Amino acid sequence: MKLLKRGWLLWLLRLIVVLGSLWMLTLLSHTQTSWKPTYSLRYSWLEYTELDGDPEKMYDCSGILRGEREALEQAKLLTITKTFKNSTQIPDEYYINATKDCRKFKISRKYVSFPLSQEEKDFPLAYSMVVHHKVQNFERLLRAIYAPQNIYCVHVDKKSDISVFSAIMAITSCFPNVFMVSKSVSVVYAAWPRVQADLNCMADLYNASTTWKYFINLCGQDFPLKTNLEIVRMLRSLRGGNSLESEQMPEGKKWRVTNAHQIVDGQIQAVGKVKDPPPFNLPIMSGNAYIVVNRGYVRSVLEDNRIQTLIEWAKDTYSPDEFLWATIQRIPGVPGSTWPNSKYDMTDINAIARLVKWLWHEGSEGSLEAVYPECHGNHVRAICVYGAGDLQWLLEQHHLFANKFDTDTDPIAVYCLEKYLRQKALAELH
Template sequence: MIKLRVRRYFFGSTGVIGGCTFVAATIFLLYFKNPTVQRNSNSGFPCNFSTYCPAILNGEKEGYQLGDDCERQWKPEPLHIRDLDNCSKIIREHHFITSSLSQEEASHPLAYIITIHKEFEMFVKLLRAIYNPQNVYCIHVDQKSSEDYKRKVKSLTDCFKNIFIASKLEHVIYGGFSRLQADINCMKDLVKLEHDWMYVINLCGQDFPIKTNREIIWHIKRKWDGKNITPGTQQPQNMKYRTQYSYKEWVNNGNGYIYRLNQKKSEPPLQLAIYFGTAYYTLTKKFVQFVLEDVRAKALLEWSRDTYSPDEHYWVTLNHLDDAPGRTPNVSWEGNIRAVKWAPFAGPSLDDCYGHFAHDICVYGLRDLKWITTQPDMFANKFEVSTAPLTIKCMEHWHRNRVLNQTSATIQPHWYLED
């Protein structure tokens, strides 16, 4: 067997790369302790969030300097748990939106699939940013996550009727079939719900929205109403190794790997033409039902089990079938699903990364925020609380302010985020 060094490549424009059972359990109160404000010993000023964030978003040099100083000084305490049966307090203290913000949003419910495995604090920030009571959320928690992490996720999701953990969990390996299977598992749960969601959007734990819920609906309705968004193109020659050879997932001491076997695969089933696209999508409910029921979709799923990164060919290939509901065969890399900065050798990014790279993708820093907030995409990837806590803090305040400025509902005091 040949061990594969994982590397992702990008082609195109700015796109990347059931009923539910609720188990009774002890409810835990989750809370963030307010960080202790420290003073910069050199300049004598406090780390004032309301000062540095607007300046950074405006691209001001002084704002960057202030933000960098604060980033070095600010030591946020981790998320703690106390044994208290008080979901209303959890919802209030974590600033979740508790009513539909407009009639338009209430009449266009969305479904989300969120795959997570680390950084519970980041998951809470993402979830509350996209949470609306008319939507529904399937959370796939990686099997390799710690029991403490799984317990925290369950203690939070049990407080919401429209959030649930997937009924079947996978040990997800980067680039493996398990990542695709995780989404399929959530889709099977979502279609069984008595909930009239219209589109499903998939996220990972390091995503964060650029658009508000209302703006996401506008984005879909303006060009994609009744259509699927699966950016991609016909499989290029230098990507065919992913489907020409068999690959195998392997777990050792909790770490997952994918290997290429010295074994060529058979041709795609039913003479299907294979496409290459992103792992991210926005799909209609009818298309999801089609994926779970159609003979060709099932055959392609089985054939894809030993391919490399099958989530980057599966959705876009099925969306090109002539009778697929909501098919969009001629859109190439259009869709504006993800804003991503790629490593220079992996993609066409023209902007620098001011954080660091992971899997050839920029994990954003403070100086990336101005670029992010000017992008037309629905979401940005990647963010990391452990390495850049103030970057995501600034981002979430910018986003929540946009949400509240657009609402026609009566704003509740706890919807405002704390400085």
């Protein structure tokens, strides 16, 4: 009799729980019109949360993105705390071991495994990623831009440590649309091999797939400022055009293309010889290494005889990456190009390819001479390595990517940015 009574009570309790749950769901459906059950139930596992165990979770990312002084001061203090900095570092060995089980690695790192919209699926992108160190930076960049419909070529500098090469190769092996470049080179700063690394990836990407629409080249310390959907929509708005810095060559830089250079003991130096004028009387333009160009532009780079001749001429110049792409963009007949007249000049601020803060263009708020506000991180070769205090300004800009980020210097800046982008990408789901 007691057992029967106890069983009846348990059944009654279960009924109350079920009815209560149904009542709560009904209440939610009537009172929270913005609640999206499809997203909450199906895709919440892709969101970065405090349960992930990231050391940066103690941080107030919302306050940082709003530019709140207290949150920014707390961030600054944490980034100089040795214990915190040590806790945020992921050694190369982690990636080598974690990728032995690719499925578990991709789930634990929350990689997007399906196109988030039909619009994105119909507009695949091709990425070249040139890397030489900082595997953690690379992996977090890959995770931030990864989508299964896109394609990614990774070039690791031949001089890189074996642990860097092994870790990146292990990561790429987990994805069918991410691959190592077929021919790597030993990259030398400001010399031709830096261009050759991208050229090799361009060729591999062009031959690997016929469907991608635009090519974007990155380095390991870049990070996106837009979601994949936002990038796709901005590229569509170009209507087949390209977006990259391309303007008249300043007098102070003309020595780079008028004097011959060569690599000696891993460094580039002048050889005391004046170069011949550029082929076909092409106007040599000034630009930078990072570009957003359509598939036709890449085809021209690989097949156009004028460009092949220009490439050969450029191989003994100084910092060819800072004029080659810009010059090709002004050659008539190249898909998406613009006329070489100065009316069509485009600065790095107007182009959407990359946002870089140069030390000599920074200034205090309200300064009419300054191009952008002062750096909140530190500088490497006169380039701002962004801190958390730069995020609010960065996200107000129209650029697709920004450089430089460094998890060794300010991991919170990277964490808050990637968390913001993931939340935004999931909110865009229909």
